[in-house]
Structure formats: C-alpha cells, structure tokens
Amino acid sequence: MARGVSFARPSTLRMRVTPIAAVMFASALPAMLPMIATFPILPPLGLLLFVAWRRLRSDLWPAWIGLPLGLWDDLFSGQPVGSAMALWTIIVLFFEAVEYRMLFQDQWIDWLLSAVAIALAIFGGVFLLSLTGVSVSYAVVLPQFGWSVLAYPLVARLVAMLDRWRLRK
C-alpha cells in the first residue's frame, strides 16, 4: 500500500513534544554525564538542536519559544539565568527577519545561517557574562565555536531523523 494514502495522523503528543523534549534532553546532558571540563570545550548541544529544529521547521514554534527552552538551558549551562532566554529569542527573531528575504535555500546557506546563530549564542554568552562583572577573553570560546559549527550538520541530520520518526504514522 502506498504511503500517504491513509488519512490517519501520528499522535499530536508525539508531534508536539518530540522537538521540545529533544532540545531539553540535549541541554541537560552535561548534568547526566560524568565529564568534568576545566574549560568550555563541549559544544552547546541544546543550542545546536534548537537551531536545527528551527531551521528544519520554521513554523513549528512561536517566536517566544526561546524563553522557556532558554531558561531550561540556563539551569545547566552555567550561564547566568536569562542569558540563553535572551540569546535564543534573538536567534529566532534573526531567522524570522532573514529567512523570507532568501530567494533560494540550500544546505550551504543553512549552514551559514546556523553558524551566525551559533556565533550569536556563544560570543553573546561571553558578552552577557561581562555584564555580570565576569570578564572572559573571547579567545577562550573560539575552539568551542569551531567545534559547534563543525558539529552542526551532524546535529541537523539527527534532527531530520527525529523529525521523520515524529511524523511517521
């Protein structure tokens, strides 16, 4: 039997909860792994999944989704509370502002836009730290930025797989 003929829909719970649960799980992962890093080497996995979902399905979430998901991420990342809330929302607004101006889209543009978003989050995070009176050199997070940009296509693949499972009947 051909796929798509049936009108049965996957469960709404799975459709709506999967992306949010995936991002929340990735944000909390450092709290579950027995890894102790003396400098910020780990890519911000919660952010990578957040960006990948938003890029894959631009109509999935309302513009304010960065507030609750960012708050959750702030609890585990070590950033001051409010940091990811603000930065993730700015990222969504950046995507909203740029995406409809794009005449065409391919994976390179996707990667470029995501790299800009990752830079906003990582370097913006260091800037917000300086607002709290803690000055960190931007060079400290440079390797982390590199890893994150390199890891993004992989995360996007993973998110695409999750998305297929989410929409499967």
Added chain:
Amino acid sequence: MGLFASYVVAVVGAVIALLLVLLSRFDPSAFQALRQGAAEIFAPVARGSGNVTGSVGSMDDNVTAYLRAGSQNLELRRALDKARSELLEARALRQENRELKALLKIGEDNSEAVAVTRLLGSTGSSARRYATLDAGRNRGIESGMPLRAPEGLIGRVLDVGPSVSRVLLLSDVATVVPVRRSRDGLPALASGRGDGNLDIRALNVGINDFERGDIFVTSGTGGLYQPNIPVAIIVATQSDGAIARPLAHPARVSAVLVERAFRDSADVKALPPAEGEQPRDN
C-alpha cells in the same frame, strides 16, 4: 495567539531576560534554588553513569606514557635521584617544624576533612566553570568550604543542596586564590583564566622573576584555604606575571576532600594575635 502577539511576547521576554542577567550581577546567588533543583534531579543519572565510565578521563595519559617510555625512564631516574636527597632534607625540616610548632602550640593537623566524596560532572557550554559535588547538607557541607585532592586544590563550594552541591572550579574566571611560591614564599595571586589555566601575579609590583616549573601553594591569607595546599605549576612566563597549570585535574581525581574553611578551624582562632593587631572578638 496571533502572530503579532507572539512577536510582542518574544521581544518583551528577551528584554526581561536581559534584566535577569543584570540581576545576577548584583545578586550572584539569584535562582540558586532553581539550579540546585535541576542538579538534584539529574544527580542519580550522573551517579550511575559515573560508575560505568569511571576511568575515561585518564585514557589519553596512559597512551602518551607508553609512547614516551624510553625518554621518560631516563627523566624519571634523574628526578628520583634528586628527590632522594631532597627527601632527607625534608625529613630534617619536618622534625624541626614539629618542634617549632610545638613551641607555638599549633596543632599538627588542622585540616580535618568534612567529607570524602567525588565530583559528578560539570556545566557544559558556558565559559564559567562549575562542577557538581556528590554531597550536600546531608554530609555537613557548607558554602565556602575548600575542595582538594591529594594532588592539589580543586575549588570551593558555592551553593549547598540537600544531597549535591555546586562547586566553583579553580579554573573559573571568578576564582582568586592567595598563593606563595613554594621555594621562597614569594606571595602572589592566582586567578582563573577560563581556559583551564591560571594567571599568577606577584603581589609586590615590579617583582617578576617567575620561572617555568615554579610551584605555588596556598598561603592561607584570606582565611578560606588552608595553607600549603599545592595549587599550580608555571608553564609560561609573561611580561606581567605567568601562566600556570593547576596541579590537580578535576576529571582525573577519583576522590575529593571537602575541608573546613581555614578560619573556621578552632586551632587558628587559638593563635595569639600578632603584634600590633587588635584581637578579634567573636
């Protein structure tokens, strides 16, 4: 909710979030309960995964040790000869030290450990460096207690929860430890750089004779850390100080000691006030 309304919520929310960030400048312990709760929830998972992958942290060391076996052997033999003669010297000094301390009536061991436990994990992506300690109020942990391993200082306790605590690691940018050079007692300040190393700066302006391999230990100034806990070894010198590597790597130590804050230990209070200093009344 309409499209426009969701933008309004997003923008207003982002502004409030920025205000929250500013709030933590004036009240660093804001939202402590939230973070503590989050750490508490995931602690059982971390405990489990810690048991499974206990020795991953030291794998790279083992490999390099094999590759460098030949040259390392020579190096170690040379170091051993040197250490032997210094050991004899140290024994004599320890004896002398004991006698002098007896004269001053300082207890031999005022570094009583509150708890021996382990680190569960650290924060992931932020440039701040916090770790989670597998003990909280249930083991008598208090905020401000220093943490150490046999190799050296690890950090200090920041917030205490029911069964886990948050620890500020030595390499965090907000860490400042008063230290002194082990060979001549030159006082200095060690502060985290955020990239895993420490900045060492001499307290006396103009003195900058740091050399690679200089070892720094806590000086006990400031009353937080017990004196003579190893802290860091210099790996590079700079025009205004030096860069040092912490001696204890928190990922490689199997157990950490939580000690009482230096000022709290009874022996220190029993010390007679130095000349010219007013006795503190508690």
